[in-house]
Amino acid sequence: xxxxxxxIARYVLIYAFFILLALIVLYPIAFAIAGAFNKGKSLAxxxxxxxxxxxxxxxxxxxxxxxxxxxxxxxxxxxxxxNTLLTTVIVLITAYIFSRFKFRFKKAAMVSFLILQMxxxxxxxxxxxxILNRLGLSDNFMGLILVYTxxxxxxxxxxxxxxxxxxxxxxxxxxxxxxxxxLTTFLKVILPNTLPxxxxxxxxxxxxxxxxxxxxxxxxxSDKNKTLAVGLFEMINGRSNDNFTMFAAGALLIAxxxxxxxxxxxxxxxxxxxxxxxxx
Amino acid sequence: MTKxxxxxxxxxxxxxxxxxxxxxxxxxxxxxxxxxxxxIVLINASKIVTAIKGLITLGEQKNHLxxxxxxxxxxxxxxxxxxxxxxxxxxxxxVINVTDARRHGLKLEKSGEYQSTREFLNxxxxxxxxxxxxxxxxxxxxxxxxxxxxxxxxxAFTNYSAPSHxxxxxxxxxxxxxxxKEMLQMKNYSQGFARTAVWTFEWALIGTLxxxxxxxxxxxxxxxxxxxxxxxxRTVFILPYAVPGMISLFIWAILLNxxxxxxxxxxxxxxxxxxxRSIGVLQKDAIPWLSETNLARVMLLVVNLWxxxxxxxxxxxxxxxxxxxxxxxxxxxxxxxxxxQFRYITLPLLLYQTIPLMIMxxxxxxxxxxxxxxxxxxxxxDTITTQSFAGTTDTLITWMYKLTLEQRxxxxxxxxxxxxxxxxxxxxxxxxxxxxxxxxxxL
Numbered sequence: 001x002x003x004x005x006x007x008i009a010r011y012v013l014i015y016a017f018f019i020l021l022a023l024i025v026l027y028p029i030a031f032a033i034a035g036a037f038n039k040g041k042s043l044a045x046x047x048x049x050x051x052x053x054x055x056x057x058x059x060x061x062x063x064x065x066x067x068x069x070x071x072x073x074x075x076x077x078x079x080x081x082x083n084t085l086l087t088t089v090i091v092l093i094t095a096y097i098f099s100r101f102k103f104r105f106k107k108a109a110m111v112s113f114l115i116l117q118m119x120x121x122x123x124x125x126x127x128x129x130x131i132l133n134r135l136g137l138s139d140n141f142m143g144l145i146l147v148y149t150x151x152x153x154x155x156x157x158x159x160x161x162x163x164x165x166x167x168x169x170x171x172x173x174x175x176x177x178x179x180x181x182x183l184t185t186f187l188k189v190i191l192p193n194t195l196p197x198x199x200x201x202x203x204x205x206x207x208x209x210x211x212x213x214x215x216x217x218x219x220x221x222s223d224k225n226k227t228l229a230v231g232l233f234e235m236i237n238g239r240s241n242d243n244f245t246m247f248a249a250g251a252l253l254i255a256x257x258x259x260x261x262x263x264x265x266x267x268x269x270x271x272x273x274x275x276x277x278x279x280x
Numbered sequence: 281m282t283k284x285x286x287x288x289x290x291x292x293x294x295x296x297x298x299x300x301x302x303x304x305x306x307x308x309x310x311x312x313x314x315x316x317x318x319x320i321v322l323i324n325a326s327k328i329v330t331a332i333k334g335l336i337t338l339g340e341q342k343n344h345l346x347x348x349x350x351x352x353x354x355x356x357x358x359x360x361x362x363x364x365x366x367x368x369x370x371x372x373x374x375v376i377n378v379t380d381a382r383r384h385g386l387k388l389e390k391s392g393e394y395q396s397t398r399e400f401l402n403x404x405x406x407x408x409x410x411x412x413x414x415x416x417x418x419x420x421x422x423x424x425x426x427x428x429x430x431x432x433x434x435x436a437f438t439n440y441s442a443p444s445h446x447x448x449x450x451x452x453x454x455x456x457x458x459x460x461k462e463m464l465q466m467k468n469y470s471q472g473f474a475r476t477a478v479w480t481f482e483w484a485l486i487g488t489l490x491x492x493x494x495x496x497x498x499x500x501x502x503x504x505x506x507x508x509x510x511x512x513x514r515t516v517f518i519l520p521y522a523v524p525g526m527i528s529l530f531i532w533a534i535l536l537n538x539x540x541x542x543x544x545x546x547x548x549x550x551x552x553x554x555x556x557r558s559i560g561v562l563q564k565d566a567i568p569w570l571s572e573t574n575l576a577r578v579m580l581l582v583v584n585l586w587x588x589x590x591x592x593x594x595x596x597x598x599x600x601x602x603x604x605x606x607x608x609x610x611x612x613x614x615x616x617x618x619x620x621q622f623r624y625i626t627l628p629l630l631l632y633q634t635i636p637l638m639i640m641x642x643x644x645x646x647x648x649x650x651x652x653x654x655x656x657x658x659x660x661x662d663t664i665t666t667q668s669f670a671g672t673t674d675t676l677i678t679w680m681y682k683l684t685l686e687q688r689x690x691x692x693x694x695x696x697x698x699x700x701x702x703x704x705x706x707x708x709x710x711x712x713x714x715x716x717x718x719x720x721x722x723l
Contacts, residue, residue, distance in 0.1 A: 011506065014504070017501075018501070018507075018513050021498070021517070022513060022516045022517070024586070025516055025517055025519055025520060025586070026516065026519070028528065028531045028532060028586075029519060029523065029531075031531070031535065031542060032527075042540070043534060043537060043540045043541070043542075046542060047542075048542045048546040048549065090416055090417050090420070091417075093413050093414075093416075093417075094413070094414060096413075097410050097413050097414055101406075101409075101410040103407060103410050103411070104376075109418075115709075116421070116426070116429075118643065118704060118705075118707070119429060119704065122647070122649060122677060122680070122681065123429065123432050123680070123697045123700065123701070124425070124428025124429050124431065124432045125428075125684065126431070126432060126435065126684055126690050126693070126694070127358075127427065127428035127429075127431030127432055127435075128424060128428050130358055131358060131424070131427065131428065134358055146420060146423075146424060147424045149420060150420035150421055150423065150424035150425050151424065151425060153417050153420065153421055153425075154421065154425070157417070182409050207524070210524055210526075211524050211525055211526045211650075213526065213649070213650060213653075213654075214649060214681060217685070218685065229526055232526075232527075232530065233530070233654070236530055236533075244534060247530070247534075248531075251527045251530065251531065254524060254527060255524060258522060258523060258524050259519070259522045259523065262518075262521075262522035263522070266518075
């Protein structure tokens with residue numbers, strides 16, 4: 001009897017904890033959603049509970065008409081797409097070569113990749129700015145994309161090379177005996193076997209530019225070239241009380257697609273994340 | 281001479297690239313390619329020399345010239361670095377040229393047969409594919425990763441800083457260790473550095489540990505078979521990981537607004553704020569969530585936990601589902617209870633598998649910019665901040681950002697970056713040694 005009561009008490013506690021935690025997790029998100037539909041501009045006009053006052057879509061209208069939100073969104077989308085494409089193609093090729101070919105300095109190159117990926121790109125930002133200036137690519141999307149892609153190569157090459165190595169070499173040797181060239185072997189044999197990893201690579205390089213702040217802030221100086229990260233930061237920085245509801249509307253329009261992308265890729269993500277752990 | 285091609289060929293190719301290949305080894309195509317390479321190098325030699333000279337001198341101050349025509353030190357530095365990279369490539373090709381001549385010379389001595397052009401082309405085909413395919417990656421990495429890092433290190437030894445050493449108006453000079461000395465001698469900087477470094481370390485360590493064990497605790501609790509709607513809870517708990525981190529940080533900064541934020545207002549409505557004022561904890565009718573050093577630091581870690589626990593929760597859930605079940609069955613038969621099983625089986629297995637990820641997360645946190653900057657902006661400031669610009673919640677990376685973008689003290693920012701290198705490097709090396717490829721000796 002005593003034991004049973006203890007056990008019930010334990011589960012009541014666990015459920016209580018979970019419910020409390022769920023509330024803590026959900027509150028900021030719910031508050032932002034409520035903010036997006038709240039009538040009134042300021043933070044002070046919000047309820048403490050995440051329920052909008054006189055629900056309205058005014059904030060979205062204001063966002064589209066009084067700020068450059070749409071062009072920021074387009075910029076970020078453009079940068080994200082090109083970055084995904086470039087990163088995926090270059091990393092795929094580089095990792096394939098590292099996995100399947102023997103050449104001089106291969107080992108040295110792999111080690112330097114590993115060391116390079118440890119340093120945050122922000123460390124070299126002054127130099128990056130000067131280099132882009134020198135190349136005439138300052139305040140230019142291509143400049144930013146090149147920096148992103150270059151920064152993505154070392155780590156992702158390691159990741160993908162490790163994955164390619166698990167595909168038996170006998171398969172591509174068989175393809176080569178059948179007369180397939182390097183490119184055909186790669187496209188027809190290797191690529192189909194690594195699609196989950198490629199999807200993961202594509203998703204991570206797609207999400208990167210939406211969140212990054214330092215580089216676009218430094219490189220893209222003109223207002224029309226701003227990315228969402230920089231635009232939203234400036235909307236909210238020091239003026240959180242005036243612009244809150246409009247910011248919330250803008251944030252919602254970014255978060256929704258992300259949660260969807262995440263939900264679709266969740267299974268891959270978990271598998272690939274735990275693949276990073278040490279395996280027996 | 282001709283009787284010993286293993287000696288004549290490398291000497292010939294050392295004198296002029298490709299000479300040994302053409303004259304001794306009869307490898308005309310290869311020899312001509314090497315020769316053309318050397319000719320191109322010789323034509324551009326003066327450019328390379330000028331660029332490297334520029335790297336050494338960094339230009340002279342020519343105030344009589346219009347700004348556009350003055351020496352631009354940073355560009356000269358960049359050109360010099362690029363020239364160094366080119367020089368390294370030239371040296372590598374030259375060495376390959378000589379060793380290749382030697383190798384083929386030896387082959388010729390042994391077999392007495394010359395390598396045909398066809399053989400060479402076949403050989404080249406395979407290698408050329410590899411090198412051509414790798415070249416975009418290498419060019420991009422050298423330009424946008426390697427050169428910037430070297431550049432950043434070099435800047436620490438210059439006086440590149442506002443207001444009087446900013447190109448193109450003024451030149452920049454090499455000053456050796458002077459920037460280090462200055463920063464060491466200005467009490468504010470050394471204090472600022474010490475405080476920032478210690479806090480960065482604390483932030484990274486506590487941030488990683490709380491997220492790891494928080495995530496683990498929840499993963500374990502959700503793993504209990506008797507929890508009915510575990511799936512629903514899990515989906516809810518993943519949300520902070522799915523929402524872009526920057527957006528969450530902005531929202532948190534707003535929630536924690538000391539005056540108008542909903543958390544403050546909620547506490548005000550239920551009378552907590554008044555009570556805190558009555559016992560003298562608060563002076564004003566606001567809670568300084570992000571504007572009082574200690575509370576701000578705690579809140580940074582709390583928000584970091586909110587953002588970071590789902591990652592470890594997901595990971596540990598994944599690892600636990602793939603754990604061998606027979607071990608647990610055997611343990612149950614041997615009479616081990618739940619907590620013993622956890623203590624002696626689950627925990628060691630989990631720790632073993634996730635320690636590399638913890639290290640990675642630690643080095644990520646060391647460099648986590650948004651987690652601090654978007655919440656507190658490094659504030660609140662104190663007396664140390666006035667000269668060194670390091671706020672009380674600044675980490676090394678946000679401090680560096682401020683020195684660079686807000687103060688334009690590039691040389692000092694580079695000193696901080698250099699010190700950050702030194703702090704991060706051991707973790708980088710440790711992480712490297714943990715990789716499978718390193719352990720198995722195969723790269």
